[in-house]
Amino acid sequence: MTKEKFILMTNKILINIDEKVLDSLQEEFYFIQENMKRIENINIEGVEPMARISKPITFLREDIEGPSLDKKKLLSNATYHDDDYVIMKRILK
Amino acid sequence: MMIINKGNFEKARTELLNDTNNAVIQVFENKNNKIGRLSDTIFTLKDVFATEEWATTSSSNILIGFKPYYNATAFKKLIDEGATVVAKVFCDELAMAGTGTYSRSGVITNPLDSKRLVGGSSSGSAATLTKNISFALGSDTGDSVRLPASFIGKVGFKPSYGAVSRWGLFAYASSLDTVSWFTHNVNDALEVAKVLYGIDEKDLTSIDLKLADISVEKPKIIAYLDCFEYLNKNIANKYLELIKKLESKGIKVKKISLNIDLLNAIKPVYDIISFSEASSNLSNLTGVHFGQRIEGEDWKETFSKTRTKGFGFMVQRRLALGSFYLEKDNQEKLFLRAQKIRRLINDWFTNIHNESDILIYPSSPEIAPLLVDLGKTPQNFMNWILANSNLIGNPSISLKLGEYEKMPFNISIDSKIYNDEKLFSHSLYIEKMINEGGEND
Numbered sequence: 148m149t150k151e152k153f154i155l156m157t158n159k160i161l162i163n164i165d166e167k168v169l170d171s172l173q174e175e176f177y178f179i180q181e182n183m184k185r186i187e188n189i190n191i192e193g194v195e196p197m198a199r200i201s202k203p204i205t206f207l208r209e210d211i212e213g214p215s216l217d218k219k220k221l222l223s224n225a226t227y228h229d230d231d232y233v234i235m236k237r238i239l240k
Numbered sequence: 241m242m243i244i245n246k247g248n249f250e251k252a253r254t255e256l257l258n259d260t261n262n263a264v265i266q267v268f269e270n271k272n273n274k275i276g277r278l279s280d281t282i283f284t285l286k287d288v289f290a291t292e293e294w295a296t297t298s299s300s301n302i303l304i305g306f307k308p309y310y311n312a313t314a315f316k317k318l319i320d321e322g323a324t325v326v327a328k329v330f331c332d333e334l335a336m337a338g339t340g341t342y343s344r345s346g347v348i349t350n351p352l353d354s355k356r357l358v359g360g361s362s363s364g365s366a367a368t369l370t371k372n373i374s375f376a377l378g379s380d381t382g383d384s385v386r387l388p389a390s391f392i393g394k395v396g397f398k399p400s401y402g403a404v405s406r407w408g409l410f411a412y413a414s415s416l417d418t419v420s421w422f423t424h425n426v427n428d429a430l431e432v433a434k435v436l437y438g439i440d441e442k443d444l445t446s447i448d449l450k451l452a453d454i455s456v457e458k459p460k461i462i463a464y465l466d467c468f469e470y471l472n473k474n475i476a477n478k479y480l481e482l483i484k485k486l487e488s489k490g491i492k493v494k495k496i497s498l499n500i501d502l503l504n505a506i507k508p509v510y511d512i513i514s515f516s517e518a519s520s521n522l523s524n525l526t527g528v529h530f531g532q533r534i535e536g537e538d539w540k541e542t543f544s545k546t547r548t549k550g551f552g553f554m555v556q557r558r559l560a561l562g563s564f565y566l567e568k569d570n571q572e573k574l575f576l577r578a579q580k581i582r583r584l585i586n587d588w589f590t591n592i593h594n595e596s597d598i599l600i601y602p603s604s605p606e607i608a609p610l611l612v613d614l615g616k617t618p619q620n621f622m623n624w625i626l627a628n629s630n631l632i633g634n635p636s637i638s639l640k641l642g643e644y645e646k647m648p649f650n651i652s653i654d655s656k657i658y659n660d661e662k663l664f665s666h667s668l669y670i671e672k673m674i675n676e677g678g679e680n681d
Contacts, residue, residue, distance in 0.1 A: 148564075156563045156567065159563060161526075161543040162551065162556060163544055164548075167553060168553055168556045172560060172561075182511070185504045186509065186581050189505060191581060194581075195580070196576055196582075197580070197583040197631075199415045199445075200415060201401065201402050201447070201633075217309070220307075221529075224307060224529065224531075225528065225529050225530060227533070227535075235528060235542070236535070236537075236538060238539050
């Protein structure tokens with residue numbers, strides 16, 4: 148696994164990965180791979196994947212209005228905002 | 241039954257205000273005057289629960305200043321029953337580490353020996369839990385309460401998945417995250433559970449799991465892992481002594497031969513699933529609606545700058561690996577395979593649970609490691625064994641078994657998923673038996 152590959156992957160999740168993290172991933176990648184090998188030889192034929200513990204939620208709740216948070220308070224958490232909206236630089240130019 | 245160790249608000253405040261271990265975010269001035277089953281009971285709150293009045297940062301720079309403006313269900317229930325929160329405490333960033341060395345506040349060490357790890361991610365909770373604090377509300381995704389509990393010799397409890405609402409608990413890995421807590425004894429863990437358990441319409445994975453009148457009950461069959469060769473010899477000896485003591489009480493003890501392949505798979509399966517879920521859950525941390533935004537030339541650069549500056553070493557590392565596991569080429573080879581092996585791990589342990597009242601094994605193969613040894617000492621599956629209960633969702637409790645080199649170590653007691661009543665009844669019995677031995681006076 149090359150540094151470039153890790154950089155490319157983390158760019159996809161919008162992180163410019165720290166050099167120290169890159170170095171540690173490179174150094175440890177052998178051990179990470181060894182770890183992965185531990186699951187390579189286990190027979191999984193016919194086994195259903197276990198994605199969650201509880202049963203999947205397959206219904207939609209009714210649209211019933213409930214209590215909500217105060218808009219002014221919510222907006223106060225945004226670095227840039229006016230009275231009604233969060234402010235971002237224009238996305239479509 | 242009532243809380244045995246309620247704590248002392250003023251004394252706890254004094255201790256917390258004098259903390260020099262990077263563990264404390266904020267100490268509160270006022271006691272809760274509400275009357276309830278937890279009146280006069282003092283607790284600390286891990287920095288991962290939403291609070292209406294105060295900021296919650298999950299000990300990450302990216303969330304400095306973030307005020308959720310609502311109370312997490314678990315926190316609200318405690319307050320409604322009269323419990324007093326005395327402090328918010330730091331944890332490993334975004335609850336993503338097991339050492340106590342990754343909080344934005346700095347390294348949090350073991351209160352019994354500052355050269356040793358306290359464990360994590362509920363590091364601040366463990367580091368500050370003195371007799372003046374009744375319990376510490378934390379979260380456990382892999383072992384984040386039960387392992388630090390072993391490193392400080394206190395009780396750490398993780399309920400069945402869904403028994404306690406996760407609403408307002410900042411997500412790390414949603415299929416594994418569990419609200420969990422530290423106490424000084426099993427009785428108090430149960431009393432806190434009685435308040436926290438219950439269905440919550442805001443968490444669709446929550447379930448209605450009853451805790452009726454529970455009392456000390458001797459188990460009939462106890463299964464134990466035949467893992468002696470993987471333990472420090474002091475722990476192995478004490479573990480064997482416990483098994484013999486249980487047998488001498490007329491309890492049938494059942495040796496479980498190890499399935500090494502599956503036990504070795506716990507760590508990679510946990511890593512793949514939790515890091516992958518985290519890389520999805522944490523995609524909302526962009527600095528747009530909340531958090532510390534760093535403005536770039538366009539939205540993409542803003543997101544990148546914010547996340548790069550905001551996430552620390554361990555979070556970047558785990559998200560990088562999560563991204564790797566979810567790469568197109570790895571989805572089937574790693575992610576789907578991990579989910580299938582999770583099923584096999586579930587089936588292996590559930591089979592043991594079905595044929596016994598409880599399963600026991602040491603919570604760790606060693607006492608709290610020295611900080612200088614971090615990442616240098618050889619490890620085996622017993623270093624990660626506690627994560628099996630997160631993968632399966634069953635209840636698990638960790639309580640003090642003994643000591644060597646003046647440091648404690650715990651025994652873990654597990655039962656089948658949703659058999660939390662049974663787990664508490666039998667844990668009360670085992671705790672009493674261990675304490676009658678005089679080791680933990």
